[in-house]
Structures are given as structure tokens and as C-alpha cells.
Amino acid sequence: EAQVTQNPRYLITVTGKKLTVTCSQNMNHEYMSWYRQDPGLGLRQIYYSMNVEVTDKGDVPEGYKVSRKEKRNFPLILESPSPNQTSLYFCASSLRRDIRGSYEQYFGPGTRLTVT
Amino acid sequence: DQQVKQNSPSLSVQEGRISILNCDYTNSMFDYFLWYKKYPAEGPTFLISISSIKDKNEDGRFTVFLNKSAKHLSLHIVPSQPGDSAVYFCAARDYGQNFVFGPGTRLSVLP
Numbered sequence: 638e639a640q641v642t643q644n645p646r647y648l649i650t651v652t653g654k655k656l657t658v659t660c661s662q663n664m665n666h667e668y669m670s671w672y673r674q675d676p677g678l679g680l681r682q683i684y685y686s687m688n689v690e691v692t693d694k695g696d697v698p699e700g701y702k703v704s705r706k707e708k709r710n711f712p713l714i715l716e717s718p719s720p721n722q723t724s725l726y727f728c729a730s731s732l733r734r735d736i737r738g739s740y741e742q743y744f745g746p747g748t749r750l751t752v753t
Numbered sequence: 754d755q756q757v758k759q760n761s762p763s764l765s766v767q768e769g770r771i772s773i774l775n776c777d778y779t780n781s782m783f784d785y786f787l788w789y790k791k792y793p794a795e796g797p798t799f800l801i802s803i804s805s806i807k808d809k810n811e812d813g814r815f816t817v818f819l820n821k822s823a824k825h826l827s828l829h830i831v832p833s834q835p836g837d838s839a840v841y842f843c844a845a846r847d848y849g850q851n852f853v854f855g856p857g858t859r860l861s862v863l864p
Contacts, residue, residue, distance in 0.1 A: 641796070668850075670852070672854070677856050678755075678856055679757070679759075679842060679854040679855050679856040679857055680797070680842065680844075680854040681854070682851055682852050682853070682854075685850065685851070685852075687850065693850070695851055695852075696851065696853070727796050727797070729796075741787060741799035741802060742799065742852075743799070744789075744796030744797045744798070745796050746794070746795060746796050747794075747795070747796055
């Protein structure tokens with residue numbers, strides 16, 4: 638089954654304790670992305686990756702890191718989480734885009750993170 | 754300031770009638786627009802999209818209209834069904850491969 642998986646689905650942690658949220662897709666997609674969803678703000682893009690070893694900042698990258706060492710995986714790293722990073726996080730993937738084309742993204746089920 | 758706006762946080766429609774969800778944007782560099790549907794405890798799922806060079810795209814019960822001069826797009830669902838009850842997000846892509854989402858509209862289709 639084609640899917641995007643995220644782990645963990647729920648996480649409660651304390652300020653400053655490093656954490657990683659994993660994301661994996663089995664569709665051989667080149668493009669992967671991380672979003673956070675907050676009430677009244679919709680989904681905001683954190684980072685995206687066009688392919689292996691290629692990453693770029695989205696709208697809200699501060700406090701986050703990503704890596705793309707393999708095509709299927711795109712982990713999100715919070716080196717020193719703070720309470721304002723409490724949110725619902727989604728990973729997404731799609732086929733690679735060209736200048737005029739665009740493809741719909743497939744989203745994972747979400748990770749609810751609480752930082753106290 | 755939000756570049757993609759969905760000014761109606763919620764909408765209720767009777768089953769069988771038309772649902773119209775609206776979206777406004779401010780960035781004229783957006784070249785592709787998408788609608789996603791989201792059920793509770795699930796990730797968003799793609800519904801329909803439209804390129805900026807078109808003004809209409811239709812897929813079954815779903816039609817998206819784009820008015821570039823007004824920087825406005827709308828999603829029409831005809832006929833509406835109870836299973837359409839969800840949060841709908843409008844999204845836009847800028848030239849730099851960045852995606853901007855609106856805050857969402859919660860649609861309730863009443864039996």
C-alpha cells in the first residue's frame with residue numbers, strides 16, 4: 638500500500654530535550670516536505686527536499702533541522718524544543734516538480750507534539 | 754500577513770445541495786492551486802487542483818474555479834454528501850516550490 642508513515646504519532650517532551658520525528662514514504666517520490674498545523678493558521682511549510690541531499694527552508698524553519706540521506710526518509714529534528722513548537726506536524730511527499738508542473742502531495746497521519 | 758485566506762471558518766449545507774468554498778490569495782506569483790480535504794486524526798488528502806493558466810477544472814462532483822484578476826478561487830461540490838463533511842484547505846504554490854496553505858474551512862453536510 639502506497640503511504641507516508643510518521644513516528645511517533647504522539648509525543649510529550651520537555652523543553653530542551655532533543656527529539657526526532659521520522660518520516661518515510663514507499664512511493665519513490667523525490668519531493669518531501671514537513672508542515673506544522675496550528676489553529677487558525679492552516680499548514681505552514683517548515684522544510685522541503687527536492688531530492689537526496691537537497692533541502693530548503695519553507696516559511697517557518699527556525700528551531701528545526703532536516704536531513705535527506707535516503708530518498709525514502711526525511712526526518713525532522715528539534716535540537717532544543719520549546720513550548721512554541723507544540724503543534725501537529727505532517728510529513729508529505731510527491732513526485733518531483735518541474736518549472737511548470739506540480740503534483741499533489743501525499744500526507745502522513747500526523748504527529749502531535751507537546752513541549753512542556 | 755496570510756498570503757492565502759479562507760474567510761469562512763465553517764459552512765453548513767443540506768445534503769444534495771451545492772457547497773461553495775472560497776479562497777483568496779495575495780501573491781501574484783502563485784502558479785498552481787490545490788484543494789485538500791482533511792478528516793479528524795488523518796493527514797490531508799488531495800482533492801483537485803488547477804494551474805494558473807486555466808480558469809476551471811472539473812473532477813466528478815468537484816469543480817474548482819480560478820479568477821486570476823480577482824485573486825480568487827472557489828471549490829464547488831455538487832451534490833453535497835454527508836461524507837464530504839471535513840476541513841477543506843486551499844493551497845498555492847509559488848515559483849520557488851514553496852506551498853502556502855489557507856487556514857481551512859470546516860464543511861458540515863447535514864442529512
